[in-house]
Amino acid sequence: MEKSMERENIIKKLESELNGVEKLSDLANVKAMFLGREGIVTKLSSKMKEIPNEEKREYGKFLNEIKNEVEEKINFKFQELSDKELKEKLIKDAIDITLPGRKIKKGSLHPLTRITEEFEDLFVSMGYTVYSGVEVESDENCFQKLNIPKGHPARDAQDTFYLKDEFENFLLRSQTSTAQARAMEENTDKGPIRIICPGKVYRRDEDATHSHQFMQIEGLVIDHDVSMADLKGTLELFCKKILGEKTKVRFRPSFFPFTEPSVEVDVTCFKCGGRGCNLCKDTGWIEVLGAGMVHPNVLEMGGYDSKKYQGFAFGTGIDRFAMFKYAIPDIRTIYANDIRFLSQFDRKDVD
């Protein structure tokens, strides 16, 4: 057969075979049919030995050309099918990215954190800074520098969680007032101070309204010309802002070793508005703060000249405010980490 005819026939056959191939896996059969051991092109090559020597060269060229053309066409088909199959796979495996994701349940701030932040915002807006102090405090800062020497009866209710051995002069602070001594000492230039100190304190108590660990917030202002009027104005504002403008505030004389004069501050009962109910034990008032003018001894022990400086201090229980504000009957639930309690404070503005 004329070589060009033969070549044309082979290519035609190849093209018609390739036309019928729709899957990559079937392409291997066509490849074997032409280039495999028994393949059409392979068989042509084996004819070489029958070709007279002078024609061998040209026959070799013919063989090469036909082999190249067959390979090229098969490769082209291979590429075409690969692209097609990839495209199909991508379409099949596509993810619908417009589907909304699963919602993550958001937690919310603990009621104590909320109240603390409310206090902080208010006092920072009045020029105070937030001071944290330490929870493991020295006997000196917790008591002695607050005018409560060893053996003083005021310790009885508070000398609770002491450390052992070489740390026996340290205890878990029983009141944030320790921050007063610490802040005065740290303020080495002995200039004015205006801080609040929120944090945990520890005592021996344990009942529905007392926990061995609870939170207080301390305030301390030291400056020239600070008077009881400043203290009253500050605390009235504080109570009204936190508990509502209608709240009335009452100051009763009291005693704290580190303030002189000392007061206790009552507010009109937020449940009954002052008429009398079970919450205020029919008095119409609820005690919320201890406060007073910083005792000159405390100023002096803190390195301040009590002739040039005065100060006022106040302390209140954050838990108490939380209990009143959110009508929580038992303080221990605040620390129980029970999700049924905590989820009642979930943010309602977001879901």
Ligand code: PHE
């Ligand atoms: N530390 C006092 C208490 O725990 C409260 C207080 C603070 C009183 C500051 C006066 C001045 O009861």
